[in-house]
Amino acid sequence: MTARGEVAVTGLGLVTAAGHDAESVWKTMAAGRSLARKDPDLADLPVDIACSVPDFDPLSELGIRLAGRLDRFAHLALAAARRALTDAHLDMISLRPDRVAVVLGVGANSLQTYVKEFTRLGEGRARSVSPLGLPRSVPNIVAGEIAIDTGARGPNFTVSSACASGTTAIGVARDLLLSGACDIVLSGGSESARSRMSAASFAQMRALSTRTTHPELACRPFDTDRDGFVLGEGAAVLVLERPDHARARGAIVRGRLRGYGASADAHHPTAPHPEGAGAEQAIRQALVDAGCTPGDVGHINAHGTATRAGDAAEALALLRAFNGAPPAVTASKSVIGHALGAAGAIEAALTVLALERQEVPPTANLTQQDTGREMDIVTAHPRPVAMDLALSTSCGFGGQNAALVFATP
Structure with a gap:
């Protein structure tokens, strides 16, 4: 098969529960131990655990004025974008800014600010509502703020496909580059899912682990x-x-993005298709787009949220797409939790790192798989794997599915 086209990955910026740079993140992921802890911000809720980004000070990262006008999801995005530019050795002064685009994935707006401002409104204090309530909360603010911070004047927007947002954004960014609309795209995702509203809502849906x-x-x-x-x-x-x-x-060049696939389950607002039909379709599309066969892929970074229905459906999708024998699988959320709209972008970066190191990090807390849905999931220790291609998958509410194929340089 012939690939439709590939783009180069020349920089990575990461700010996660596992660390603030690629080296520290990889070291923590390789240890294969969950970072979930009691979260003081979620105290007294039915589920009060989370994986938070440690030792992240937005004031020292961004300065008091910029940090003060933005919410945490934007703090994290700006910090990651700055790290990515540094890693890519990009000097915006020497570039054509109108040829630099920003495409970010965000699953939701900032519930922290919205809850606070709606409380004031509900208490009859409309004149106390902050004029920054809207601009600091809308999902597209992360792309806009990165453009302001860097001077990038090309296409600028966010995409929102729930927990597939980061993956979708990277796929759309590749399409922009292949179309000739720009030369460079800063693409990925950002989210802080640790709001009390998110925690309470997901707990009511029985989507969160209750092993508090x-x-x-x-x-x-x-x-x-x-x-x-x-x-x-x-x-x-x-x-x-x-x-x-x-x-x-x-x-x-740290890696190459060769393939992208996306689909909709057209099944249910929150539950995946029970047979994983949409996820399988996105995976197969990504492989065709990359001009490769299932046997060419050496590693899969799975969506792997640890929900009963989601994991069961994804396992079926992977088994079918890879003819019953998927290559070495890892599930990064077992270590760093689920960053919702940012998860796919974080996992895409981890997939590039896995290809660089020719190594698959382990999945935490796996002791026994569902009978009939067993895959080759890496556990306990990192596994050396000789590979040229790797796949990253994402799924989200609304039946959104997306997959990316990365290759070594």
Whole structure:
């Protein structure tokens, strides 16, 4: 098969529960232990555990004025974007800013600010509602703020496909580059899912793990004893470039994005298709788009949320798409929790790192898989794997599915 086209990955920026840079994130992921802990911000709620980004100070990262006008999901996005630009050795002064785009994935607006401002409104204090309530909360603010911060004047927007948002954004960014609309795209996703409203709502839906007395054992993707996901937060930004542009400026290519697929279950607002039909379709589309066969793929970073229905459906999709024998699988949310709209971007970055290191990080807390749905899931220790291609998958509410195929440089 022939690939439709590929783009170069020349920079990575990560701010996650596992660390604030690629090296520290990889080291923590390789340890294969969950980072879920009691979260003071969620105290007294039915589920009070989460995976938070440690030691992140927006004041020192961004300065008091910028940090003060933005919410946490934007803090994380800006920090990740700055790290990505540094990693790519990009100097915006030497570029054509109208040829630099920003495409970010965000699953929701900032519920922290909305809850606070709606409380004031509900108490009859309309004149106390902050004029920043809307601009600091709308999902597209992260893309706009990155443009303001960097001077990027090309296409600028966010995409929202629930927990597939980060993956979708990277796929759309690739399409922009292949169309010739720009030379560089800063793309990824950001989300802070640790709001009390999110925690309360997901708990009412029975989507969260209730292992609050042993949070380190809570998130168990693909395990028979799984009972839901753990809330997380974070951001990842990838610098994507047209290959000719990367070569012309002598950029170091960390990986190549070769394929993208997307689909809708058209089944249910929150539940996945029970047979994983939509996820399978997105995976197959990504493989065709990359010009490869299932046998060419050496590793899969699975969506793996640890919900009973979600994992069961995804396992079926992977088994069918890979003819009953998927390659080495990992589920990153077992370690860093579920960052919702940012999850796919974080996992895409981890997939690039896995290809660089020729190693698959382990899945935490997996002891036994569902009978008849067993896959080759890496546990306990990182596994060396010789591979040229790897796949990252995402699924979300509304039946959204997306998949990316990355290749070594």
